[in-house]
Amino acid sequence: MVTTDSIRRSSARIAQMPSFALSVLWFLIHLVISIFFIVLGIADAVENYLISSGFLKRYDAINVGKLRYLAIVVDSEDAMQINKALKLLQWLTDIGVKHVCLYDSEGVLKKSKEIILERLSCAKLYEEGDEKSVLDSKTMIIEFTSQSDGKEALVRAANLLLKRLRSLGENQEEKIFTEAQMTEALKAVGSGGPEPDLLLVYGPARCHLGFPAWRLRYTEIVHMGPLDSMKYGSLLKSIYNFTLVRQNYGK
Amino acid sequence: MLPLRSSVSLEKKLLSFSRNSCPSTITQSLLFPSHGRLVQLKTAVSATGVAHREDDKGVNTGMASTWDLSEPEPLPPGLLRELMPRHVAVVMDGNARWARRRGLPASSGHEAGVQSLRELIELCVKWGIRVLTVFAFSSENWFRPKGEVDFLMGLFERVMESELQNIHRQGVQISTIGDSSKLPKSLQKLLSRAEQYTKDNSQLHMIVAISYSGRSDITQACKRIARKVKDGVICLEDIDEKLIEGELETSFSDFPSPDLLIRTSGELRLSNFLLWQLAYTELFFAQTLWPDFRKTEFVEALHSFQQRQRRYGSRNS
Numbered sequence: 001m002v003t004t005d006s007i008r009r010s011s012a013r014i015a016q017m018p019s020f021a022l023s024v025l026w027f028l029i030h031l032v033i034s035i036f037f038i039v040l041g042i043a044d045a046v047e048n049y050l051i052s053s054g055f056l057k058r059y060d061a062i063n064v065g066k067l068r069y070l071a072i073v074v075d076s077e078d079a080m081q082i083n084k085a086l087k088l089l090q091w092l093t094d095i096g097v098k099h100v101c102l103y104d105s106e107g108v109l110k111k112s113k114e115i116i117l118e119r120l121s122c123a124k125l126y127e128e129g130d131e132k133s134v135l136d137s138k139t140m141i142i143e144f145t146s147q148s149d150g151k152e153a154l155v156r157a158a159n160l161l162l163k164r165l166r167s168l169g170e171n172q173e174e175k176i177f178t179e180a181q182m183t184e185a186l187k188a189v190g191s192g193g194p195e196p197d198l199l200l201v202y203g204p205a206r207c208h209l210g211f212p213a214w215r216l217r218y219t220e221i222v223h224m225g226p227l228d229s230m231k232y233g234s235l236l237k238s239i240y241n242f243t244l245v246r247q248n249y250g251k
Numbered sequence: 252m253l254p255l256r257s258s259v260s261l262e263k264k265l266l267s268f269s270r271n272s273c274p275s276t277i278t279q280s281l282l283f284p285s286h287g288r289l290v291q292l293k294t295a296v297s298a299t300g301v302a303h304r305e306d307d308k309g310v311n312t313g314m315a316s317t318w319d320l321s322e323p324e325p326l327p328p329g330l331l332r333e334l335m336p337r338h339v340a341v342v343m344d345g346n347a348r349w350a351r352r353r354g355l356p357a358s359s360g361h362e363a364g365v366q367s368l369r370e371l372i373e374l375c376v377k378w379g380i381r382v383l384t385v386f387a388f389s390s391e392n393w394f395r396p397k398g399e400v401d402f403l404m405g406l407f408e409r410v411m412e413s414e415l416q417n418i419h420r421q422g423v424q425i426s427t428i429g430d431s432s433k434l435p436k437s438l439q440k441l442l443s444r445a446e447q448y449t450k451d452n453s454q455l456h457m458i459v460a461i462s463y464s465g466r467s468d469i470t471q472a473c474k475r476i477a478r479k480v481k482d483g484v485i486c487l488e489d490i491d492e493k494l495i496e497g498e499l500e501t502s503f504s505d506f507p508s509p510d511l512l513i514r515t516s517g518e519l520r521l522s523n524f525l526l527w528q529l530a531y532t533e534l535f536f537a538q539t540l541w542p543d544f545r546k547t548e549f550v551e552a553l554h555s556f557q558q559r560q561r562r563y564g565s566r567n568s
Binding site for chain 1: 473495
């Protein structure tokens with residue numbers, strides 16, 4: 001004879017079946033996606049190895065000449081690992097990049113520029129006009145920038161234009177405060193480097209951490225992850241992908 | 252390299268999720284899809300108080316449709332309210348490419364893009380985002396073919412005319428930034444009227460950047476400061492970053508610096524947009540073309556924002 005209790009127990013078991021089925025489904029999907037992540041990680045690592053080893057031929061003939069000016073943003077805490085920064089610069093020299101701007105907001109790299117230039121045998125410090133100079137195959141020009149070259153430099157440039165305005169007299173703001181004049185003023189205050197074609201961000205956050213805003217109009221920005229996990233293959237791939245980009249500049 | 256791109260199809264969605272999410276988030280999203288194109292069933296209470304179910308299309312079908320914002324919408328699974336960005340900026344790129352892929356004129360792409368914008372505004376209001384800045388037209392866009400520029404100016408007017416009441420009803424305040432002197436007079440008047448009409452709204456502040464240039468924004472800010480120095484309002488020694496920020500075109504906003512920038516169509520650059528304001532903004536570059544950027548893609552961008560470890564420099568922007 002079927003008792004009330006047994007009916008209740010059976011009903012409870014039947015009611016639990018949908019939530020049990022959902023739990024199983026959740027587990028299976030979770031498992032599939034976790035496997036997918038693992039496979040993707042392995043694929044990334046394999047691709048990096050193949051690029052670094054030269055097996056992928058398309059990365060052998062990168063038109064690095066298209067990359068006239070490269071900027072590297074490094075998180076200031078990561079920037080204290082000077083050896084990592086040196087390794088990155090050495091890789092860039094091997095790839096054939098000629099002009100590099102190194103940025104970290106606190107100026108850690110700027111303070112270490114003597115060490116960096118000394119350890120890289122073929123590097124020299126950027127001076128205004130260098131972006132137009134023709135360099136031999138091994139030389140790299142490095143510009144060191146920090147927060148003081150960003151918004152602070154714009155403030156100094158604004159002050160400079162204001163002083164020019166005073167010397168010209170009344171109602172000359174339209175002539176003085178133009179984009180061209182601002183660019184000249186930035187050069188005059190020592191923060192007038194060229195606009196990078198490509199900016200690689202090494203850090204946990206996917207932002208440029210205050211890199212000089214005036215110079216970022218049409219710069220391609222790529223987040224590379226923390227400096228600790230930098231890979232030669234990823235670097236080469238980013239530069240290669242940049243050479244394929246075609247910009248319309250809004251037109 | 253951590254890829255920054257994403258797209259609509261499930262295969263590519265998994266790829267992008269793998270970069271930006273953990274397995275649990277993806278599992279939740281797959282079990283509880285929240286795609287804007289799905290037909291949604293809604294329970295509504297009729298005038299007699301009897302609950303009934305009615306079919307409701309998830310996405311508006313025409314430019315003049317009433318926006319459905321009658322119920323507050325909970326956040327999609329995996330998103331935390333306390334980590335939502337306060338200010339989202341969007342570069343709406345890819346309309347012309349979207350049209351070209353379908354063998355249509357560029358104008359069709361721009362019109363399709365309007366639907367994406369409507370949905371984005373709706374979602375921002377529902378999810379409590381306070382400021383939305385959209386890059387509608389850059390100063391460089393004036394160099395596009397005249398026919399396309401004229402069409403865009405006409406489209407801005409038509410959309411503003413048809414949507415103003417709905418926008419106002421939902422508590423959206425409209426502001427514009429950029430060099431409005433280059434816009435057709437009729438559009439200038441309409442935008443001014445829209446700003447005046449919605450100025451007391453507080454649900455969402457939508458800033459439309461039209462004929463805008465980031466460099467020009469900075470230059471004009473410095474010019475305004477120069478006038479204040481000339482008029483004796485401030486001293487030369489007082490000029491600092493805060494003063495320049497206070498004169499930028501976005502300074503009227505409660506949150507002038509975006510927390511999250513989304514750019515569609517796979518391009519990885521700022522294109523002279525909000526240069527000063529984006530110093531510490533999280534950048535999300537989506538592979539999707541703007542007319543295809545819908546709720547799913549926006550949720551993905553928000554997921555990525557919330558999961559990314561955000562670190563500022565020692566001095567905030």
